[in-house]
Amino acid sequence: MPVAKALPPAYTLRAGLANLAAMATILLKVSQLTKSYGARRAVDAVSFLVQAGQTVGLIGPNGAGKSSTVSMICGLLRPDAGSVELDGVVVTRGRSDAKRKIGFVPQDLALYDDLSARENLKLFAALYGIRGAELTRRCDQVLELVNLADRAGDKPATFSGGMKRRLNIAAALMHDPQLLILDEPTVGVDPQSRNAIFDTLEQLKQMGRSLIYTSHYMEEVERLADHIVIIDHGKVLADESPAALYRRLPAQAALRVELGQAAPAALTDGIRALPGVNSLRSEAATLEIQLASGDDALPVMLYLERQGCRPLHFATVQTKLEDIFLNLTGRSLRD
Amino acid sequence: MTAFIALVRKDLILFLADRRALLMSLVLPIVIGTFFGYLFGGFGAARTSRIDVALVQLDSSEISSKITACLNADPALRVSEMALGQATQEVRKGKQKAAIVIPSGFGTAAGAALFGPGKKPEIGLLYDPSQQAVLAMVKGTLAQHVMQVVSTEMFGGKTGKQFTDNSLAGLGLLGASDPDSVALRQLLASVQKFQARPQAADRPGKKPLGGLSMPFSTRDEPISSGTGRAGYNSYAHSFAGMGVQFILLLGVDIGIGVLLARRSGIWNRLLAAPVSLNTLLLARAASASLIALGLMCAIFLFAALVFGVRIANPLGFAGVALCFSLLTASFGLLIAAFGKTPEAARGIAVFAALILVMLGGAWVPSFLFPPWVQSLTVAVPTRWAIDGFDAVTWRGLGMDAALISMGVQLAFAVLFGVLALWKFGRDQQ
Structure with missing residues (x-):
């Protein structure tokens, strides 16, 4: 849906210009946030910044500490140590003014x-003190933005899962917050509804809104984020742009080879010694070989041929951002 | 303030949209209150229901016939004559509360036992052990009628004359001269003289002399807010009891609702706004109080319109209802604060609420409790609520009685509320 349908045309231009000017302004400053539950440290000295107009993806597996971090940013949870500053104001629980700037x-x-x-x-x-004509105007704008204007009078019980998710987002936008924090907003949503949600978020991004998007789906974050914070066991493992993260990868491509039986050590050693092979992982009868580039796949296949090894199946795979997590932690995001 | 009002408004809309909650909280207390009100006697003018008693008449004497007639005429009893076997079966089945068995030869033996040292005849009383109170009532009524009939007969009837003549003749034959025999002969001679006076049948316009009877009568005067419907009205108590019960159960639902909101994440979403936890809790308490107050007023409005329940002290009623509403709200918050999960909390809370209403006298009026239970239930807040409603309706008491009820309820509400706020605050740490 075009942005102009939801907002006056001048608004988008103004927002775009303001976005450019504000990009270098720090909106949110998370400093050394720490939280423990009993003996377990859920969040361990987490720090990162969100600049005005920036979308930050907060990535980590379930139990990594994302939700606790988000709860402290929103003023729902008191940190054991560290602080959260939004536009220079410390976020606290209760009637904190900083909360008015967060959706x-x-x-x-x-x-x-x-x-x-x-x-x-x-x-x-x-709850944010909006009332009267302003309330009606904001309702209309936001319902238009999330494409639910024609269902304004209906109860959410009659909505699809995706529509409910969009209304959930709309509720957070009613007070026109500077920073929108979305905690895994696509859980349980079908692909079509997910796309509708992303369309809405991309519009918000174009309007210059700052977003924090937590997920354990790297592809979602890849689509939206200007900056990615990877968190695991409560600690920040990476805090960089997607491009910088790609540069960290040891390989740009991978070759997956399925053999009929487990590969002998001599065979895996021989493959590792080939030029362009960065690493090899052998699991049962499958080899996963990390390559410097896709061109390095052919020498590996020829080597297998020479060794009399006939693979049942093989495939080259382009490396994804998700592999960064694997590379950093040794485990998959969904483990 | 806007946030507070918005939260209260939201709760009121949600409650009215929930038909099940409305049904549970408004229709059920009215239906069950009506049933209990009817059981406990209805309006002040209504009569106490008569006691079903079987009569097994094995004696054909005049005395026994007169006792039967008196029992049949007693307004407290519904007497059915039947054979001993049938009477036993009916008492066993609970169809009859008791059975009176008048044995053969009772008339003669009873007369002899009145003056002489002869063996007293036994009237059998078969009773349903679940009706102990009825046994005492039947015994008392029977004693009154037997005493009156036997004494009347002995001082004026044929049986009495025959008994006196026979006794005097017996004493003359014996020729006893000991002081006791002399005194008895003189007494019987006086009785014989009394029996020889002209009978009522021979003295037109004179009432028959009635033998021994109760040396007093009672003037029964109900002390309540008025007479008839305006006075004692069992619907006033039953509607108060059922109103308290179902509104307290609504308090349980409110507590469970908060637990569900905490689990679903909507609670955190509300707290993510610039509102404090206390604002959120107080808004919930305010909406719960308004709902409870509205329900209680609606329940009593129905009772007043349909069953003529009179609110003798309107200001007191408003105060008692308001304090009970606050008590309900704080009870709900207490459940929300200390409940671990909605499922676990529901079972315990419903049990606690039912115990509270039972001990509070919602089902059976507290004045029917044994003394030790009455003393114990002073510590039960619902007892004060129900007693307060009784005080301002059918008892017609003034503000002093209402203020005591209000004060105790408020004290409990503050206690529950403070405990809930403390626990919520601690959990948020």
Whole structure:
């Protein structure tokens, strides 16, 4: 949906210009955030910055400490140590003014099924002190933005999963926050609805809104984020742009070879010694060979041929950002 | 303030949209209150239901016939004459509360036992052990009628004359001269003289002399807020009891709702806004109180319109209802604060609520409790609520009685509320 449908044309131009000017401004400063639950340290000295207009992807497997970090940023959880500053104001629990600048989209749907979409939005707006004509105007704008204007009077109980997710996002936008924090907003959503959500988020990005997007789906973050923070066991493992992260990868391509039986040590040693082979992992009857480039696959296959080894199946795979996580932690994001 | 009002408004809309909650909280107390009100006697003018008693008449004497007639005429009893076997079966089945068995020869033996040292005849009383109170009532009524009939007969009837003549003749034959025999002969001679006076049948316009009877009568005067429907009205108590019960169960639902909101994430979403935890909790308490107050007023409005329940002290009623509403809200928050999961909390909370209403006298009025239970239930807040509603309705008491009820309920509400806020605050750390 074009942005101009939801907002006055001048608004988008103004937002775009403001976005450019503000990119270098630090909006959110997370410093040494630490939180423990009993003996377990869930968040361990996490620090990162979000610049105005930037989209930061917070990536990590389940239990990595993402939700605790987000809860502390939103002022829901008191950190044991460290601080969160939004536009120079420290975020605290309760009636913190900094909270007015944050829109929070929780992982679970935070909607009342017995209130209409419009009534839900009005409720959440009222919590931020919005009322009167401003309230009506914001409702109309936001419903248009998430493409639910024609369902404003309907109850969320009658919505599809994707529509509910979009309304969940809309509720967080009612008070026009500077920073929108989305905690895994596509959980349980079909691909079509996921695309609709991404369209909305991309519009918000174009409007110059700052976003923090947590997920354990690297492809989602790749699509949106200007900057990626990888977190595991409560610690920040990487805090870079996607391009910089790609440069960290030891390989740009991989060759997956399925053999009929486990590969002998002599064969794997021989492959490792070939030029262009960065690493090799052997699991049961499968070899996963990391290559400097896709061109290095052919010498490997010829070597296998020479050794009298006939693979049942082989495939070259382009390296993804998800492999960065594997490279950093030795385990998959979904482990 | 806007956030607070928005939160309260949201809760009210959600409650009204939930038909099940409305049904549970409004229709059920009215239906069950009506049933209990009817069971416990209805309006002040209504009569106590008569006691079903079987009568096994094995004696054909005049005394026994008169006792039967008196029992049949007693307004407290519904007497059915039947054979001993049938009477036993009916008492066993609970169809009859008790059975009176008048043995053969009772009339003669009873007369002899009144003056002489002869063996007293036994009237059999078969009773349903679940009706101990009825046994005492039947015994008392029977004693009154037997005493009156036997004494009347002995001082004026044929049986009495015959007994006196026979006794005097017996004493003359014996020629006993000991002081006791002399005194008894003089007494019987006086009785014989009394029996020889003209009978009512021979003295037109004179009432028959009634023998021994109760030396007093009672003037029964109900002390309540008025007479008839305006006075004692068992619907006033039953609607108070059922209102308290179902509104307290609504408090349980409110607590469970908060637990569900905490689990679903909507609680955190609300707290992500610039509102404090206390604002959120107080808004929930305010909406719960408004709902409870509205329900209680609606329940009593129905009772007033349909069953003529009179609110004798409207200001007191408003105060008691308001304090009970606050108590309900704080009870709900207490459940939310200390409940681990909605599922586990629901079972325990419903059990606790039912115990509270039972001990509070919602099912059976607390004045029917044994004394030790009455003393114990002073520590139960619902007892004060129900007693407070009784005080401002059918008892017609003034503000002093209402204020005591309000004060105790408020104290409990503050206690529950402070405990809940403390626990919520601690959990948030």
